[in-house]
Amino acid sequence: xxxxxxxxxxxxxxxxxxxxxxxxxxxxxxxxxxxxxxxxxxxxxxxxxxxxxxxxxxxxxxxxxxxxxxxxxxxxxxxxxxxxxxxxxxxxxxxxxxxxxxxxxxxxxxxxxxxxxxxxxxxxxxxxxxxxxxxxxxxxxxxxxxxxxxxxxxxxxxxxxxxxxxxxxxxxxxxxxxxxxxxxxxxxxxxxxxxxxxxxxxxxxxxxxxxxxxxxxxxxxxxxxxxxxxxxxxxxxxxxxxxxxxxxxxxxxxxxxxxxxxxxxxxxxxxxxxxxxxxxxxxxxxxxxxxxxxxxxxxxxxxxxxxxxxxxxxxxxxxxxxxxx
Amino acid sequence: xxxxxxxxxxxxxxxxxxxxxxxxxxxxxxxxxxxxxxxxxxxxxxxxxxxxxxxxxxxxxxxxxxxxxxxxxxxxxxxxxxxxxxxxxxxxxxxxxxxxxxxxxxxxxxxxxxxxxxxxxxxxxxxxxxxxxxxxxxxxxxxxxxxxxxxxxxxxxxxxxxxxxxxxxxxxxxxxxxxxxxxxxxxxxxxxxxxxxxxxxxxxxxxxxxxxxxxxxxxxxxxxxxxxxxxxxxxxxxxxxxxxxxxxxxxxxxxxxxxxxxxxxxxxxxxxxxxxxxxxxxxxxxxxxxxxxxxxxxxxxxxxxxxxxxxxxxxxxxxxxxxxxxxxxxxxxxxxxxxxxxxxxxxxxxxxxxxxxxxxxxxxxxxxxxxxxxxxxxxxxxxxxxxxxxxxxxxxxxxxxxxxxxxxxxxxxxxxxxxxxxxxxxxxxxxxxxxxxxxxxxxxxxxxxxxxxxxxxxxxxxxxxxxxxxxxxxxxxxxxxxxxxxxxxxxxxxxxxx
Numbered sequence: 001x002x003x004x005x006x007x008x009x010x011x012x013x014x015x016x017x018x019x020x021x022x023x024x025x026x027x028x029x030x031x032x033x034x035x036x037x038x039x040x041x042x043x044x045x046x047x048x049x050x051x052x053x054x055x056x057x058x059x060x061x062x063x064x065x066x067x068x069x070x071x072x073x074x075x076x077x078x079x080x081x082x083x084x085x086x087x088x089x090x091x092x093x094x095x096x097x098x099x100x101x102x103x104x105x106x107x108x109x110x111x112x113x114x115x116x117x118x119x120x121x122x123x124x125x126x127x128x129x130x131x132x133x134x135x136x137x138x139x140x141x142x143x144x145x146x147x148x149x150x151x152x153x154x155x156x157x158x159x160x161x162x163x164x165x166x167x168x169x170x171x172x173x174x175x176x177x178x179x180x181x182x183x184x185x186x187x188x189x190x191x192x193x194x195x196x197x198x199x200x201x202x203x204x205x206x207x208x209x210x211x212x213x214x215x216x217x218x219x220x221x222x223x224x225x226x227x228x229x230x231x232x233x234x235x236x237x238x239x240x241x242x243x244x245x246x247x248x249x250x251x252x253x254x255x256x257x258x259x260x261x262x263x264x265x266x267x268x269x270x271x272x273x274x275x276x277x278x279x280x281x282x283x284x285x286x287x288x289x290x291x292x293x294x295x296x297x298x299x300x301x302x303x304x305x306x307x308x309x310x311x312x313x314x315x316x317x318x319x320x321x322x323x324x325x
Numbered sequence: 326x327x328x329x330x331x332x333x334x335x336x337x338x339x340x341x342x343x344x345x346x347x348x349x350x351x352x353x354x355x356x357x358x359x360x361x362x363x364x365x366x367x368x369x370x371x372x373x374x375x376x377x378x379x380x381x382x383x384x385x386x387x388x389x390x391x392x393x394x395x396x397x398x399x400x401x402x403x404x405x406x407x408x409x410x411x412x413x414x415x416x417x418x419x420x421x422x423x424x425x426x427x428x429x430x431x432x433x434x435x436x437x438x439x440x441x442x443x444x445x446x447x448x449x450x451x452x453x454x455x456x457x458x459x460x461x462x463x464x465x466x467x468x469x470x471x472x473x474x475x476x477x478x479x480x481x482x483x484x485x486x487x488x489x490x491x492x493x494x495x496x497x498x499x500x501x502x503x504x505x506x507x508x509x510x511x512x513x514x515x516x517x518x519x520x521x522x523x524x525x526x527x528x529x530x531x532x533x534x535x536x537x538x539x540x541x542x543x544x545x546x547x548x549x550x551x552x553x554x555x556x557x558x559x560x561x562x563x564x565x566x567x568x569x570x571x572x573x574x575x576x577x578x579x580x581x582x583x584x585x586x587x588x589x590x591x592x593x594x595x596x597x598x599x600x601x602x603x604x605x606x607x608x609x610x611x612x613x614x615x616x617x618x619x620x621x622x623x624x625x626x627x628x629x630x631x632x633x634x635x636x637x638x639x640x641x642x643x644x645x646x647x648x649x650x651x652x653x654x655x656x657x658x659x660x661x662x663x664x665x666x667x668x669x670x671x672x673x674x675x676x677x678x679x680x681x682x683x684x685x686x687x688x689x690x691x692x693x694x695x696x697x698x699x700x701x702x703x704x705x706x707x708x709x710x711x712x713x714x715x716x717x718x719x720x721x722x723x724x725x726x727x728x729x730x731x732x733x734x735x736x737x738x739x740x741x742x743x744x745x746x747x748x749x750x751x752x753x754x755x756x757x758x759x760x761x762x763x764x765x766x767x768x769x770x771x772x773x774x775x776x777x778x779x780x781x782x783x784x785x786x787x788x789x790x791x792x793x794x795x796x797x798x799x800x801x802x803x804x805x806x807x808x809x810x811x812x813x814x815x816x817x818x819x820x821x822x823x
Contacts, residue, residue, distance in 0.1 A: 202549075251575030252549045282555035282581050283574070 002182040010151040010183045011041050011116075011172065014158035015078060017187045019049060022076065025162055026052035029063060029080030029116075038082045039118065039177055064090035067113040067167075068097045072105075076162055077113045083125075084117035084133045084171065091136075098167035099142030111167040114158070120173040120211060120261055121293075121309055126300035132262030132293075137169055138239045138271065144168045145239040146192060149213040151181040153236060156190030164192060171238075173210040195242035197249065201231035204319055205249040207272060208259040209235050212310070215259050215291075219315040228323060238268055246272060247280055254285030255322040259315055264292040286325035289318040327382055327402025333364065334394040335371055342366045343391040344398060349381050355401065362386075362398075380404045431507025432481050437468065438497040439475055446470045447494045448501055451487045459485045459504065466502070479504060549576030559584045610703045621763045626801040629760040629772075632813045634820060636776060636793040639663075642823040650718060659793075660750055660773065661721035664694050666819045667771060668712035668720075671746055674812045677769045678745040679803050686803065689745035695764060696724060697749035698731040705731045706764055708744040752776065752793065761798045768803045769812075772796035 005013070019025045026049075027033070027042055033053040036043030046053035056063050060081055067077040081087060087094065098111035121130030137143050144166045148154040154172070161168040198213065199220055208216035213234055220230035231249050235241060250256045256276060258269030269290040276288060291314045299305050332342050345365040349355055360372040361381065379401045386398030400408045436446050450467040453459055459479045466477040466487075479485070483504040495501050552560065552567055556579050560567040565588050572579035607615065621627070643659055650657040671677055671692045678689040695708035707727040709720060730736045747764045752775035761772040774794035780787045795816065799809045 248575050251553075251578065254550075254554060280575075283553045283578070285554050 001186070002184045004180050005151060005183050006177065007148075007151045007154050007172075007179045007181075008039065008041050008177045010155040010181075011158055012043060012045075013183070014155040014162070015042065016045060016048075018078075018159055018162045019045065019052060021187065022162075023052075024074060025076045025078060026054070026070075027078045027080070028054040028056055028066065030058060030082050031055055032080050037080060039174075041116075041172075041177075042080065060086045060090040061093055064093035064098065064115060067115065068093060068101065068111050071098075071111045071113045071167075072101070072109045078162060079113065079115045081115060081117040083129045084119040085128050085131045087115075087117055087133055087136065087169070090115075094137070094143065094167065094169070095140050099140050102166070103142065110165045112165045114161045114168045114170050116158075116170045116172055118174055119171045120175060121298045121305060122211070123174050124300065124302055124305065125174070127297045130298035130305070132260075132267075134171060134238050135262060135267050138268060142166070143239065144192060144237065145171065147171045147173075147209045147236065147238045149176070149208075149210050149234050149236075151179060151183045153190055153234075155183050156188050157192070157236060159187060160189040160192050163189065168192075171210065175211045190236065192237045193240060193242055194237070195233050195235045195245040197245065198232040198234050199230065201229035201253065203229045203253055204255045204257060204322055205231045205233060205246070205253045206257045206259060206315070206319075207233045207235060207246060207269075209238060209268075210261070212259040212261055215310070215312050215315050218312060219319060222316060223319050228319065230319070235268075241268070241271070241275075243275055243279075247276070250276055250280055251283045254283055256284075257289045257291060257315065257318045257322065259291045259310060261310060262293055263295045264290055265295050267292060286322040289322055291315050291318050327400050327406050327408060328376060328379070329397050330361070330373070330376065330399040330401055332386070332392040332394050332396045332398050333371075333373060335364075335366060339366055339394060341391050341393050344386045344388050345370055347384055347388055348372075349384075351381055351384055353381050354404075355379065355381060375401060377401065380406075382406060383408045431503045431505030432483070433500050434465070434477070434480070434502040434504065436495040436497050436499050436501050437475075437477060439468075439470060443470055443497055445494050445496045448487075448489060448491055449474065451491055451502075453485045453487070455486055457485050459483065481505075549578055552579045553581070556581045556584050563588045608702060610705075614703050617765050618762055621765055625763055625768075627760075627763055627798050628801050628806070629796055629798040630806065630809055630813070631758045631794055631796045632810075632817070633792045633794050634813075634817050636791050636820060638823050639793070639820050640776065640791050646717075650721065653718065655718045655721050656725050657717065657721045658724070659752075659776070660696070660748065661724045662717060662823075663773065664696070664709060664712050664720050664724065664748060665715070665717055666816055666823075667746065667748060668692050668694060668715070669819055670812060670815045672713045673815065674808070676804055676808050677799070677812050678767070680766060680768050680800075681802055689767075691743060691745060693743045693745050695744035695747035695767075696727065697747060697761075698728055700731050700734075702734075705736060705741065706744065706747055707731055707736055707740040708747075710743070747771070748773065757794045758796050761796060763798055763800060768800040769809070770798045772798070 015027060027045055029037070031038055032042040033046035033055040036046070042053065063079045063081070067079050070077045094115070098113065102110040117133065120132055134145050134147065137145055144161070144164065146157050146161050146168055148157045158170060161170050198217070201220065204223070206216040206219065213232070216232045220232055223230050231253055233246055233249055256272070258272050260267045260269040267290070269292060273288040273290065276284070291310050293310055294308045296308055298308055343365045345363040347362050349361045355361055355375040355378070357375055357377045359375045361375050362373040364371050364373050380403060382400040382402045384399050386392055392398060447469045448466055449469045452465055459465055460482050461479055463479045464476045465479045465485060468475050468477050481504055484506060485502065485504050487502045489495055489501045551572065553574060556567065559581050563584065565584050567579050567584060567587070570579045570583050570587055571577070573583055574580035639659065639662060643657060643662060647657045671694070675688050678692065679686050680689065681687070691711060692713040693708040693710045694712040695706040697704060697706050707730070709715070709723050709727065712720060715723070727736070727740060730740065744764060744767060747767060747770040749761050749770060750773040751759055752773050755775050757774045757777070759772050761770040763770050772795070774796065776791055776793045779790055779792050781790050795813055797809055797813055
């Protein structure tokens with residue numbers, strides 16, 4: 001039975017139902033237990049399972065290190081990083097421990113952990129709480145980066161992430177927490193590593209993840225009114241990327257726009273563009289376009305922040321440019 | 326039931342032909358395959374054969390006259406049958422075009438032929454019913470054949486009338502519907518437009534107007550174009566007609582690779598239309614090769630054994646020495662080193678250079694090793710005299726000279742006679758094993774395969790090694806399997822000792 005619930009509630013449900021199903025699952029993080037999390041995502045869990053929900057010290061490094069150790073012991077930790085930006089202080093644990101564990105122990109142990117990290121800008125949180133961190137991790141084979149865009153995906157992908165034996169960094173965009181959508185009540189999984197074709201079209205492919213998906217959908221509507229058919233691909237798992245779905249789409253349309261919230265330099269848009277340049281060059285009808293933030297830190301001043309983040313109008317401009325080429 | 330005989334089409338370039346001679350008269354009985362006319366086209370003349378047993382009912386074409394391919398030139402049937410009756414089956418037997426214009430402005434739709442093997446199809450769905458107006462290009466029916474379903478497009482606009490029920494299975498070329506108000510298939514009014522062979526061209530070549538294959542339908546609905554942009558550009562540059570190509574890219578799109586292959590095949594390039602069959606006189610060399618190969622296989626008991634040689638040492642020897650030799654102006658090659666080795670082995674194994682002469686075994690005392698050289702006009706086998714007595718550098722130099730002479734046509738008779746053993750190398754083409762044919766007057770020939778890397782299990786681990794396969798054909802009348810195998814093993818030893 002599907003009902004309309006928020007992205008936050010969907011996440012909470014995923015964790016609760018997985019904890020009911022598998023006693024090895026537990027949560028930890030700053031204020032995730034008694035307070036229910038800074039964003040209220042873990043509300044009610046500590047009350048039900050006081051021994052499986054832990055408030056930690058203010059040390060992301062310790063949180064992630066603990067996850068690695070618990071994983072090796074067969075548990076399935078789900079940690080919360082209040083802000084993904086602080087992934088920098090636990091980088092060593094993630095990159096040199098979690099991502100390598102399975103290889104170092106020849107598959108006998110693995111970092112079967114989920115690090116939920118609150119990402120993205122647009123809510124006036126300034127430099128240290130507004131960054132899109134996925135490119136920092138996309139160069140680390142062994143890690144999995146999951147990026148849901150809807151409440152339905154939030155639940156299904158988090159369930160799949162908890163069950164996955166690889167270390168998963170699960171990105172939750174702040175802007176999406178209050179978005180509501182249909183979510184089945186029962187437990188379900190959305191497979192990782194598979195992109196989703198949100199909308200079929202024939203003229204332009206737009207790849208957009210998380211909060212950028214709404215830009216793509218709006219642009220597709222606007223372009224449809226002009227007779228231009230836009231196909232939208234939501235990667236769902238940003239790394240490793242489902243290249244095949246993107247390639248099939250771009251082969252058909254010959255035009256690609258990546259809408260990515262983070263800075264342009266070295267974002268996943270750059271990777272997708274390079275991949276298509278290598279593997280799909282002959283199918284392209286126009287240059288690949290990226291709509292991104294400016295290459296600058298995300299400012300605090302609201303006007304400045306809006307200026308730096310990608311604009312919906314930029315998506316339309318890009319559409320017109322690729323069609324006019 | 327009588328059958329139409331049409332002006333045939335011999336090859337795609339033929340548009341018309343002339344009836345040079347009728348070899349039969351009206352009323353004459355003929356058997357299937359009997360020549361009934363001589364058809365002249367430009368410089369050639371071909372015999373037209375009767376398609377079935379029967380009686381020549383009518384000769385419509387006149388001797389000396391030229392007719393377009395597909396034009397009716399005669400009727401064949403049973404004695405006493407009259408020709409007019411035959412027209413109702415005309416379409417069926419000729420597999421005529423998909424659409425046939427009638428004098429009364431109706432267009433007949435016939436069961437299309439998708440590919441040469443299709444004989445009949447089933448109308449699984451009609452998308453229009455009696456009197457519905459259709460536009461050109463509308464999908465009017467779904468045609469099922471075995472595992473495929475194709476859409477049939479309307480060739481024209483007008484009121485549509487299906488003439489068979491859904492589910493009917495109909496022979497290719499038979500009427501299944503009409504567009505227009507005119508009467509259908511008035512006897513004698515149907516004009517067949519092309520021969521069966523042309524029919525296939527029509528179907529594949531004009532699929533956008535006549536019919537759309539299942540693949541293309543999928544393509545159209547999913548919004549893919551038929552060619553990638555770069556493939557289109559390349560096709561234009563090379564003059565390749567891409568409409569008939571099957572795409573191997575995403576969405577079955579035709580890619581640059583497909584265009585390049587088609588261009589290489591030459592089959593579809595606009596310039597060189599179809600490949601010309603090889604019909605020409607053999608050169609003297611070709612005759613000699615043909616006779617020699619045949620004689621060799623007729624007169625000896627050839628058998629081939631193969632061995633994978635560990636050539637790590639050969640490769641090491643070659644790499645260690647080639648630079649030094651090059652400095653002396655000598656082009657060392659794997660083949661030249663192997664000639665030296667084989668020369669030594671041959672010295673120890675006179676049986677390998679023993680031949681049968683009458684009722685005598687005769688040892689060829691000189692170790693002259695022939696090398697098969699691929700040249701433009703065919704194949705020559707000059708030999709290196711006394712290879713067992715020569716240094717690596719001498720063999721390498723002589724080999725290069727002989728190959729050069731062979732390619733420039735400067736070989737002397739002495740270069741070609743007196744061989745006692747031959748080496749042939751197909752390794753450069755990636756060939757591993759083959760069965761070389763003995764050179765006349767010799768009892769063994771050694772085929773060299775490509776050098777390849779392999780992983781071999783050794784001492785509980787894996788070892789990367791280089792192998793080269795040697796294929797030794799020997800005349801079993803002289804050399805039994807075991808001596809031939811010992812000879813190969815000796816070559817391996819000599820390689821190891823390099």
